[in-house]
Amino acid sequence: MSSNADIVVRNLTKVYGRFVAVDNISFEVPRGSIVGFLGPNGAGKTTTIRMLTCFLPPTSGAASVAGFDVFSQSMDVRSRVGYLPENAPTYTEMRVQEYLAYRGRLRGIDRSTLKTRVESVAEKCWLGDRLRWPIGTLSKGYRQRLGIADALLNNPQVLILDEPTVGLDPTQIRETRKMLADLAGQHTVLLSTHILSEVELTCQRVIIIGRGKILAQGTPEELKQESARRNSSGAKLVVEVRGPTQQVKMALGAMPAVENVEVLSDGPICTLSLTGKLDGALRELIASTVVGRGWALREMRTTGTSLEEFFVQITDPGTALNQAA
Amino acid sequence: MFKTLTIARRELMGLFYSPVAYVVLVVYLLFVGLLFALLVFAPGAVADPGPMFEWNHLALMFVVPFITMALFSEEYRSGRIETLRTSPISDFAIVLGKFLGALAFYCVIIGSSLVYVLILSAFGRPDFMPVLTSYFGLLLLGMLMVSVGLFFSACTQHQVLAAISSCAVLVTFGILLQAIGGLLGSIISQPPAWLGTAQRVMTYMSFEPQMQHFSMGLVDTSHVAYFVTGTFFFLMLTYLVLESRKWR
Numbered sequence: 224m225s226s227n228a229d230i231v232v233r234n235l236t237k238v239y240g241r242f243v244a245v246d247n248i249s250f251e252v253p254r255g256s257i258v259g260f261l262g263p264n265g266a267g268k269t270t271t272i273r274m275l276t277c278f279l280p281p282t283s284g285a286a287s288v289a290g291f292d293v294f295s296q297s298m299d300v301r302s303r304v305g306y307l308p309e310n311a312p313t314y315t316e317m318r319v320q321e322y323l324a325y326r327g328r329l330r331g332i333d334r335s336t337l338k339t340r341v342e343s344v345a346e347k348c349w350l351g352d353r354l355r356w357p358i359g360t361l362s363k364g365y366r367q368r369l370g371i372a373d374a375l376l377n378n379p380q381v382l383i384l385d386e387p388t389v390g391l392d393p394t395q396i397r398e399t400r401k402m403l404a405d406l407a408g409q410h411t412v413l414l415s416t417h418i419l420s421e422v423e424l425t426c427q428r429v430i431i432i433g434r435g436k437i438l439a440q441g442t443p444e445e446l447k448q449e450s451a452r453r454n455s456s457g458a459k460l461v462v463e464v465r466g467p468t469q470q471v472k473m474a475l476g477a478m479p480a481v482e483n484v485e486v487l488s489d490g491p492i493c494t495l496s497l498t499g500k501l502d503g504a505l506r507e508l509i510a511s512t513v514v515g516r517g518w519a520l521r522e523m524r525t526t527g528t529s530l531e532e533f534f535v536q537i538t539d540p541g542t543a544l545n546q547a548a
Numbered sequence: 549m550f551k552t553l554t555i556a557r558r559e560l561m562g563l564f565y566s567p568v569a570y571v572v573l574v575v576y577l578l579f580v581g582l583l584f585a586l587l588v589f590a591p592g593a594v595a596d597p598g599p600m601f602e603w604n605h606l607a608l609m610f611v612v613p614f615i616t617m618a619l620f621s622e623e624y625r626s627g628r629i630e631t632l633r634t635s636p637i638s639d640f641a642i643v644l645g646k647f648l649g650a651l652a653f654y655c656v657i658i659g660s661s662l663v664y665v666l667i668l669s670a671f672g673r674p675d676f677m678p679v680l681t682s683y684f685g686l687l688l689l690g691m692l693m694v695s696v697g698l699f700f701s702a703c704t705q706h707q708v709l710a711a712i713s714s715c716a717v718l719v720t721f722g723i724l725l726q727a728i729g730g731l732l733g734s735i736i737s738q739p740p741a742w743l744g745t746a747q748r749v750m751t752y753m754s755f756e757p758q759m760q761h762f763s764m765g766l767v768d769t770s771h772v773a774y775f776v777t778g779t780f781f782f783l784m785l786t787y788l789v790l791e792s793r794k795w796r
Contacts, residue, residue: 273630276634277633277634278630278633278634278794279794280794280795298636298638301634301635301636302636304634306630306631306634308627308630308631308634309627310627312626312627312628312630312631313628313631314558314562314628316562316565316566317558317561325554325558326631326635328550328551328554329551329554329555329632329635329636329637330635330636331551331636373631
């Protein structure tokens with residue numbers, strides 16, 4: 224067990240009857256980092272999180288959070304973790320301030336500091352102007368923020384957030400992201416989501432889970448590179464040129480690095496898709512060739528290497544890539 | 549203990565916010581008012597509120613399930629059980645907190661019947677010691693009823709199911725056992741010894757004879773033991789149900 228990891232998971236398994244929800248997974252979350260826990264619906268994200276927050280006991284394997292075992296030292300873990308469950312359930316008849324004070328008392332916050340703690344987390348989560356509001360009258364976005372404020376109340380070492388941006392509008396999503404970025408460094412954050420852009424923007428590391436197994440983990444950049452490497456035949460260079468289609472196709476096909484050229488659209492402006500050794504030199508050569516022939520180069524982009532495509536490839540049960548993983 | 553009281557306070561407050569609690573309060577007051585008007589409040593009669601307390605359980609066995617039905621069911625249904633059980637608080641403290649919260653509301657309800665005692669004392673001079681023991685009996689009865697309700701609420705996420713199940717059990721102890729015991733005694737002319745024992749057990753387990761003693765001013769340890777052990781039994785069952793949910 225490495226000393227600078229706040230979440231250490233070793234061969235964790237959860238079985239419901241015959242259904243294996245989480246299948247022998249292992250990973251670590253370094254102290255002070257934000258890690259995205261990514262997977263399609265039903266992949267086992269919430270089950271894993273529930274085991275880490277001591278809500279469910281694992282069938283086998285072990286996990287430690289903030290240095291304490293989730294099974295045998297449950298109270299130590301719970302007092303060091305801030306947890307936002309999916310949908311952030313609250314008591315709708317209570318007022319925001321009342322609810323936060325109640326949660327603070329349950330978490331054992333000292334009476335003398337409770338009021339300032341409540342005000343400070345409310346300020347941090349942009350709830351300052353809603354303190355006196357009954358929770359039932361708050362919008363989904365505010366309730367989600369209230370859930371995050373609740374998770375932050377005892378200034379936890381580890382924050383575990385299950386789908387924190389679900390149901391928020393684009394502005395709120397951006398604000399939440401900004402808040403999460405601020406939290407990194409002070410807290411270790413494990414963020415479960417199925418929204419890829421969120422992970423790309425906020426997380427330093429990504430763990431992709433599917434059907435209970437870890438399919439890939441690394442930084443978003445590493446995963447993109449991995450995608451390109453493992454899927455080199457699938458990566459394509461799409462070139463859009465104003466010029467005679469057949470001549471453009473012949474000119475590009477003649478380049479040694481290009482293996483195959485496919486015409487995607489014909490007309491005064493043609494779009495071609497190239498496979499082969501798609502490096503920077505090839506792109507420069509294409510640019511100079513097209514311009515040298517007097518055609519106009521309108522666009523050149525690589526496809527098949529985004530995190531999203533990697534995610535789709537890796538979590539789709541049918542792909543050969545996934546079977547290799 | 550502090551966290552237990554925090555939960556108890558929240559439950560009590562939650563009950564005051566819910567409309568069901570007020571309906572229940574009104575129904576109870578109407579029923580006790582009826583008992584008061586029919587059995588106690590008569591010109592020239594002895595100023596004895598005893599009969600009013602003796603039959604209180606008939607209303608309470610329908611009233612208490614409505615107080616307790618949401619205690620756990622609603623937590624399961626809304627998903628709040630997750631926030632609660634991932635907080636640094638033991639399961640037993642959660643059970644005890646919810647029990648105390650509901651019991652406090654129960655005390656408010658039975659306390660409201662004091663108004664009839666006050667009316668009676670305006671017209672006569674009732675003996676206050678039996679009133680005191682009656683309320684003590686009602687408190688013990690409430691502990692048992694609330695723990696039964698709490699147990700059924702912990703068993704399901706459907707409030708109505710929890711209410712009906714706890715009603716069924718309370719009606720069994722409130723009316724059925726005694727009725728069956730009485731019926732057996734009247735149809736069998738020469739009952740065998742075991743039937744006599746069974747009858748005695750059934751009578752002992754029924755609420756009515758116990759409440760009758762309390763309303764007469766008698767505090768019998770066997771009755772106190774009955775309610776206290778019963779309460780403890782159902783609180784433990786609730787705790788076990790809560791624990792077992794983890795392992796499903």
